Amino acid sequence: MKRFSEQLKKKADTLRLSAAEKHDLRSRVVSYMEYHPLPGGSRAIAAPSRFAFLYNVQLFRTAGALAMVLLVSVPFVAERAVPGDVLYPVKVRLNEQVQSTLVRSPYEKVVWETERLERRLAEARLLASEGKLTPEAEAEVAEAVKEHSEAAQKGIASIRETDSDEAAMAEIALSSALDVQSEMLQGHSVALFGVVDAARQVAIASQQTSRPSYDRLLAGIESESTRASELFNTVSGEMNEREREDIERTMREIRRGVTAATGGAESDAETAVTKLTVELKKLRKLSSFMTDIDVRTSVTLAELFPDERSDDERVADLETLTASTTERVEDVRARVVYVDVNTRTAVTDRLAEAEEYMSAAAAADDITSAEAALGAAAVIVDELEGLLDAYEVETGVSTRPSTTTPATSTTQGE
Amino acid sequence: MKDIGILRVSVYNGLRMIPEDTGNAGGDQETRFLAAFDEYNDALFRHATLRVSDRERAIDIVHDTFTKVWTYVRSGHEIENFRPFLYKVLNNLIVDEYRKNRESSLDAILAQEGVDEGAFAELSESTAESLAATIDGKQAFSVLETLPDVYREVIVLRFVDGLGPKEISELVEETENTVSVRIHRGLKMLRIHIEREEKSREETRTLRTRHTS
Numbered sequence: 001m002k003r004f005s006e007q008l009k010k011k012a013d014t015l016r017l018s019a020a021e022k023h024d025l026r027s028r029v030v031s032y033m034e035y036h037p038l039p040g041g042s043r044a045i046a047a048p049s050r051f052a053f054l055y056n057v058q059l060f061r062t063a064g065a066l067a068m069v070l071l072v073s074v075p076f077v078a079e080r081a082v083p084g085d086v087l088y089p090v091k092v093r094l095n096e097q098v099q100s101t102l103v104r105s106p107y108e109k110v111v112w113e114t115e116r117l118e119r120r121l122a123e124a125r126l127l128a129s130e131g132k133l134t135p136e137a138e139a140e141v142a143e144a145v146k147e148h149s150e151a152a153q154k155g156i157a158s159i160r161e162t163d164s165d166e167a168a169m170a171e172i173a174l175s176s177a178l179d180v181q182s183e184m185l186q187g188h189s190v191a192l193f194g195v196v197d198a199a200r201q202v203a204i205a206s207q208q209t210s211r212p213s214y215d216r217l218l219a220g221i222e223s224e225s226t227r228a229s230e231l232f233n234t235v236s237g238e239m240n241e242r243e244r245e246d247i248e249r250t251m252r253e254i255r256r257g258v259t260a261a262t263g264g265a266e267s268d269a270e271t272a273v274t275k276l277t278v279e280l281k282k283l284r285k286l287s288s289f290m291t292d293i294d295v296r297t298s299v300t301l302a303e304l305f306p307d308e309r310s311d312d313e314r315v316a317d318l319e320t321l322t323a324s325t326t327e328r329v330e331d332v333r334a335r336v337v338y339v340d341v342n343t344r345t346a347v348t349d350r351l352a353e354a355e356e357y358m359s360a361a362a363a364a365d366d367i368t369s370a371e372a373a374l375g376a377a378a379v380i381v382d383e384l385e386g387l388l389d390a391y392e393v394e395t396g397v398s399t400r401p402s403t404t405t406p407a408t409s410t411t412q413g414e
Numbered sequence: 415m416k417d418i419g420i421l422r423v424s425v426y427n428g429l430r431m432i433p434e435d436t437g438n439a440g441g442d443q444e445t446r447f448l449a450a451f452d453e454y455n456d457a458l459f460r461h462a463t464l465r466v467s468d469r470e471r472a473i474d475i476v477h478d479t480f481t482k483v484w485t486y487v488r489s490g491h492e493i494e495n496f497r498p499f500l501y502k503v504l505n506n507l508i509v510d511e512y513r514k515n516r517e518s519s520l521d522a523i524l525a526q527e528g529v530d531e532g533a534f535a536e537l538s539e540s541t542a543e544s545l546a547a548t549i550d551g552k553q554a555f556s557v558l559e560t561l562p563d564v565y566r567e568v569i570v571l572r573f574v575d576g577l578g579p580k581e582i583s584e585l586v587e588e589t590e591n592t593v594s595v596r597i598h599r600g601l602k603m604l605r606i607h608i609e610r611e612e613k614s615r616e617e618t619r620t621l622r623t624r625h626t627s
Binding site for chain 2: 003005016017025
């Protein structure tokens with residue numbers, strides 16, 4: 001019988017519902033169940049268990065995809081978190097720690113710790129602007145700032161063991177960043193300013209003991225000024241006229257400072273290094289002013305670059321500037337002869353204005369107001385030169401016929 | 415035979431393993447019902463197909479079986495073991511199907527059965543076994559359709575669905591004796607059919623040989 005039963009069953013087993021039939025049948029039964037639910041509650045029908053493995057694969061896929069999305073997007077979103085946000089720990093403990101492990105060279109480490117310090121302060125500013133900077137949050141930020149500046153100092157110390165030049169350069173980077181930050185915090189948060197200023201004092205103190213070599217400094221200035229002018233080209237579009245002029249002026253001043261320092265390098269290398277260090281720090285500050293809109297909105301360039309010249313130096317600079325501006329005014333006056341009447345009238349009017357400023361500068365009692373008046377005159381002359389250049393391009397008429405080439409061309413670049 | 419208690423079956427509902435219990439929650443009832451569907455739909459379909467010899471009709475009967483059982487669950491009854499219950503409902507539906515179509519023949523068969531019922535030799539399991547041993551299962555399958563349904567019913571239940579005589583007797587609402595007799599007769603009929611087929615095949619063969627020679 002066993003044999004018979006087995007044979008019969010084997011044959012009978014070929015009678016099966018096809019997958020489609022089965023699915024169809026199940027749907028019919030399930031929909032019957034849905035239309036005739038159990039009394040006392042409308043419940044969703046459980047997922048079909050016959051095809052559970054299929055759904056399950058889907059589930060795993062979905063879960064996997066979701067996990068991927070989360071893995072990728074959470075850290076990304078977290079980047080914008082501020083203290084108190086749910087994702088803030090992700091930003092600080094995950095994103096930044098991961099980034100820390102990616103940093104290889106000690107110099108990069110110092111740069112990264114500096115950036116983390118800046119990020120903490122930026123978060124604090126953001127909170128403050130929303131009125132959410134509680135004393136607790138402030139204390140937390142202060143603690144983090146201290147931590148990062150110490151980590152940066154430690155990094156510098158470890159660089160110093162192998163390369164004192166590099167260490168000194170890192171020190172300059174750190175201290176100029178701290179300069180910017182402390183300038184931004186001044187008058188806003190006493191606690192944070194205290195912490196940043198303390199870190200800055202440490203940086204200044206250690207800068208006294210280690211100085212970079214002259215060559216190294218010059219190379220640093222070279223790359224930093226290249227970076228600054230590139231930055232300026234990129235961001236000048238989103239700046240107003242005033243900011244643009246300020247930055248251009250600052251860059252000119254730095255260039256002048258560098259030229260002066262290199263000029264005296266042969267006779268006095270020590271002083272040259274000191275001067276160049278100052279200029280490099282200025283360049284770095286200028287870069288962060290241009291890159292960080294946060295910086296731009298909190299401080300002005302004048303605040304960032306306090307005048308460190310002595311009165312005598314300022315008077316000397318003032319005289320140089322007066323001389324060059326006078327020459328340029330004469331040049332414009334010579335060129336205006338060649339343009340059409342309308343343009344000539346406009347230029348002459350503005351020229352008179354510039355001359356008024358110049359005489360105001362000459363008559364001024366104090367250096368600051370003389371500088372301001374002279375600066376205004378220089379701005380007008382800049383504008384008029386641009387106007388005449390544009391006229392030449394538009395009309396094809398030269399305002400500098402060879403016979404009357406002014407002898408002032410050397411000062412055009414100023 | 416191995417009894418697969420539904421209570422010990424874990425239902426994989428696509429999300430996690432839920433150990434079945436006898437809880438009365440609605441979701442639980444639904445889950446258990448669907449688990450029973452998934453477990454038995456093939457067997458019920460097979461049984462129905464062998465009985466009604468019509469694939470589409472068999473599917474409909476299986477569908478009706480489940481909706482009927484669901485209605486029973488809805489009315490507040492708790493089914494502890496789905497298998498006999500499903501078979502019972504399925505069998506009733508198939509019998510209804512026969513009553514609708516072939517009422518006369520069924521009556522005739524039952525009348526014939528009454529006469530012979532109680533034949534001693536046919537009541538023993540062992541004689542059924544020895545009889546079955548003489549039949550080729552594969553051939554039996556092909557001639558199963560020719561059997562009247564009362565015999566087909568018990569043969570399928572016994573040898574395809576693997577139910578014991580006691581279960582079958584409960585299912586078809588006959589005594590165990592009657593079930594045994596029907597199984598015995600069914601097997602005999604199968605053997606006769608097979609033999610008859612073989613004979614006719616042999617005849618055609620000899621006819622053909624004669625023609626060719």
